[in-house]
Amino acid sequence: MIMIIIIILAMIKLTAQRQAILDLINAFDRHWDADELARSLSDSGQSVGIATVYRGLATLEAAGMIDSIQLADKKRYERADKSHHDHMICTSCGDIEEFAHETIESLQRSIAAEKGFTISGHQLVMFGLCRKCSKGKQK
Ligand SMILES: [Zn+2]
Ligand SMILES: [Zn+2]
The missing domain is CATH 3.30.1490.190 (Ferric-uptake regulator, C-terminal dimerisarion domain)
Structure with missing residues (x-):
């Protein structure tokens, strides 16, 4: 039972972090890289690890909720509604x-x-x- 609650809590946390990433991208007209997103989230008091940011970005992109441009060294992400x-x-x-x-x-x-x-x-x-x-x- 406790195990299930821990798993559910972990899932809710992950979803909240993903939502925070999505909200941030949707709030601005800019092209973010993963580091900038992580920094901006931690500046606003939501500490999200860089690995979680990368995973969240990949999931959101696969779902078509954000867009990306592939540059030589890294990807940058932007709103998908443009x-x-x-x-x-x-x-x-x-x-x-x-x-x-x-x-x-x-x-x-x-x-x-x-x-x-x-x-x-x-x-x-x-x-x-x-x-x-x-x-x-x-x-
Ligand atoms: Zn210039
Ligand atoms: Zn663009």
């Missing part, structure tokens, strides 16, 4: 800008159609310098 967009990432300051362009979208559809390929999704990430950082470089 319309489709791609990303430009500054390799100097880490700024992430979103964009959507119908020409790119339709070009991808025609390339796939030509190849007989059925698209289930795509990610386009451009790396480079943002406006601020490229101005800094010109000085």
Whole structure:
């Protein structure tokens, strides 16, 4: 009996932590990595271990409740309720800008159609310098 209660309590705690991660992602318009989420949760008094954050993110993503972009070194997570967009990432300051362009979208559809390929999704990430950082470089 005590064992069952402990298991149930552990499950409730895990669900609450997952909910806290989801709430945090949904509350902001930004692209989080796991460390930033863990730090922000602990700043707000909810200490969630990094392993739990990774597991929670994987579960939420698999359920389609959050989106991710895969970068060279890590994944970043964002709200799933935004319309489709791609990303430009500054390799100097880490700024992430979103964009959507119908020409790119339709070009991808025609390339796939030509190849007989059925698209289930795509990610386009451009790396480079943002406006601020490229101005800094010109000085
Ligand atoms: Zn920059
Ligand atoms: Zn985004």
